[in-house]
Every structure is written in C-alpha cells, then in structure tokens.
Amino acid sequence: PTPRTILLTGAAGGLGTLMRGLLPSYGYRLRLLDMLPIEGEPGAITADLADRDALRAAVRGVDAIVHLAGISLEAGFDKILKANIEGTYNLYEAAREEGVRRIVFASSNHAVGFTPRPQGDDPLIPIDTPRRPDTYYGLSKCFGEDLAQLYADRHGIDTVSVRIGSCFPEPSTVRMLSVWMSPADGARLFHAALTAEVSGHTVVYGSSANTRLWWDLGPARALGYQPQDDSEVFAARLIAEQGELDPANPAHANLGGAFCTEPPIWPY
Numbered sequence: 001p002t003p004r005t006i007l008l009t010g011a012a013g014g015l016g017t018l019m020r021g022l023l024p025s026y027g028y029r030l031r032l033l034d035m036l037p038i039e040g041e042p043g044a045i046t047a048d049l050a051d052r053d054a055l056r057a058a059v060r061g062v063d064a065i066v067h068l069a070g071i072s073l074e075a076g077f078d079k080i081l082k083a084n085i086e087g088t089y090n091l092y093e094a095a096r097e098e099g100v101r102r103i104v105f106a107s108s109n110h111a112v113g114f115t116p117r118p119q120g121d122d123p124l125i126p127i128d129t130p131r132r133p134d135t136y137y138g139l140s141k142c143f144g145e146d147l148a149q150l151y152a153d154r155h156g157i158d159t160v161s162v163r164i165g166s167c168f169p170e171p172s173t174v175r176m177l178s179v180w181m182s183p184a185d186g187a188r189l190f191h192a193a194l195t196a197e198v199s200g201h202t203v204v205y206g207s208s209a210n211t212r213l214w215w216d217l218g219p220a221r222a223l224g225y226q227p228q229d230d231s232e233v234f235a236a237r238l239i240a241e242q243g244e245l246d247p248a249n250p251a252h253a254n255l256g257g258a259f260c261t262e263p264p265i266w267p268y
C-alpha cells in the first residue's frame with residue numbers, strides 16, 4: 001500500500017524545508033520532527049534524536065519515515081556519534097517497536113567519498129563500489145546503511161538508502177555539476193523510494209540526470225525514479241567563474257571533493 005502519513009525528521013534543515021514544500025503534492029501528510037522549532041509549523045515535534053520516548057511517540061502510527069535529521073557536515077567524532085550513529089539507531093529502534101515498515105535514509109556520497117571520480121571515458125561509479133568514507137560524517141552514513149541492512153534482515157524493516165549528492169536549489173560549484181540533485185528530482189526520488197515495491201535494504205545514488213554525472217543512476221531508476229533536471233544549464237557560468245576541475249588538485253580528485261582534504265572544506 002502507498003504510505004500516506006510520513007514522519008520527516010530534520011524538517012527544519014535545508015533539505016527538510018525543501019521537502020516540506022514538495023512532498024505534500026504527492027499526497028503525503030507530513031509529521032515533522034527536528035531538534036529546532038520550525039517557524040510557522042506549530043504542530044511540529046521539537047525533539048532530539050537522543051530522546052527515545054519522544055521518538056517512539058513521533059513514529060507511532062506513521063506509514064513510513066524519511067530520515068534527514070543529523071549533522072550534515074564533518075564534525076568531531078563525539079558529536080557525530082551522538083547525532084548520526086546513536087540517533088539513527090534510536091530512530092530504527094522506535095520504528096521497530098512501533099511497527100513502521102519503511103524508512104528512506106538520507107545517506108551521502110561521502111560514504112564513498114574517497115572513490116576517485118571518473119575522468120574522460122571512465123565508467124560511472126557503480127552502487128556496489130567499496131565504501132570509502134571521507135570523514136567521520138561519511139563513516140556515520142556507512143553505519144546508517146549497515147544499520148538499515150541489519151534491521152531489514154532481522155526485523156523486516158525495508159529501507160532505501162539514498163546516497164545524496166548535493167541537493168540545493170542550484171549547484172554552486174563545478175563539482176556540483178556532477179553530483180547535483182534538484183529539489184524537484186529529490187522529491188521524485190523520495191517518492192519513488194517510499195512507494196517502490198522493494199523489500200530489504202536498497203542503496204541508490206541520488207542526483208539529477210546531469211550531463212557530467214559521476215555515478216550510476218540505474219538503481220534509482222529501478223525504483224521508478226525518472227529524473228527531469230540536468231545541471232548543465234548552470235555549467236557555463238560556474239566554469240567561467242571557477243574553471244574546470246583540476247585532477248591534480250586533491251580537492252577535485254575524488255567523489256567527495258574537498259571533504260577529502262585536510263581539514264575537510266565545504267563548499268566545493
């Protein structure tokens with residue numbers, strides 16, 4: 001059955017705000033959660049992922065969860081551990097206890113960030129390329145994917161983990177020409193992930209149908225996702241401003257961009 005009531009975690013954030021605007025047009029009723037209050041949304045649940053009782057109440061009665069909450073850039077290990085690793089565990093436990101059977105997990109390209117990016121005629125990066133996290137942040141996304149696999153095998157909770165590229169209204173760097181996911185395509189992909197007849201744990205890359213794409217969108221298309229956007233319309237301006245990517249520059253060599261440099265830098 002098509003899920004109707006969705007818990008959206010991280011609803012105050014950048015992606016959460018975009019999805020709050022876009023997902024209702026697919027017919028979903030959204031229940032919002034974030035540790036920060038959300039202006040104009042008096043019904044939103046203000047709770048930290050550390051609060052297990054609040055999570056249990058938040059997931060009660062929903063058909064599915066879109067899990068965006070967490071630290072979204074590199075941070076110290078203790079912070080990542082609390083928010084992304086323990087927080088995601090707490091959410092899955094709440095889902096198990098309350099019988100929620102589908103989760104869409106916002107994974108990230110930074111789970112495989114140290115993978116060299118394709119150049120020239122190199123093949124696209126497949127979804128089963130070995131994990132190569134580029135940060136503790138990326139490592140937490142590897143954990144989330146493995147947690148999703150465990151809860152699929154042991155508890156029958158189906159997860160689609162979306163290794164998102166860069167989902168912002170517009171790409172702001174030359175790297176993003178390859179990894180950008182337009183907000184509208186993001187909503188298309190989350191809708192596909194919520195409704196596809198897949199069981200167990202499925203991992204896909206999330207981006208638009210970019211001319212300069214670095215990875216294989218086949219697994220996302222297999223869910224029914226049909227991307228409509230291409231970052232190429234932004235290419236001339238960004239390349240004129242910033243130049244082409246330089247393979248000799250360590251910040252340009254890998255999928256994760258400047259997350260692979262020391263210290264990790266954003267944006268790139």
Ligand code: NAI
Nearest residue numbers: 010012013014015035048049069070072106108164166167
């Ligand atoms: P964001 O940082 O704008 O939003 C994250 C939200 O999570 C914030 O509103 C924050 O208050 C909330 N949050 C953080 N820790 C929390 C906790 N312990 N309990 C409850 N809420 C907490 O990040 P953005 O860009 O919206 O990303 C959303 C998700 O998608 C993140 O998990 C991020 O890792 C993932 N992602 C996003 C990408 C993008 O391009 N925007 C790319 C790849 C992954």
Ligand code: 15L
Nearest residue numbers: 072073108109110165166266
């Ligand atoms: C991510 O995982 C971050 O959450 C987002 O802010 C961007 O940095 C994105 O990856 C990216 O790789 O551009």
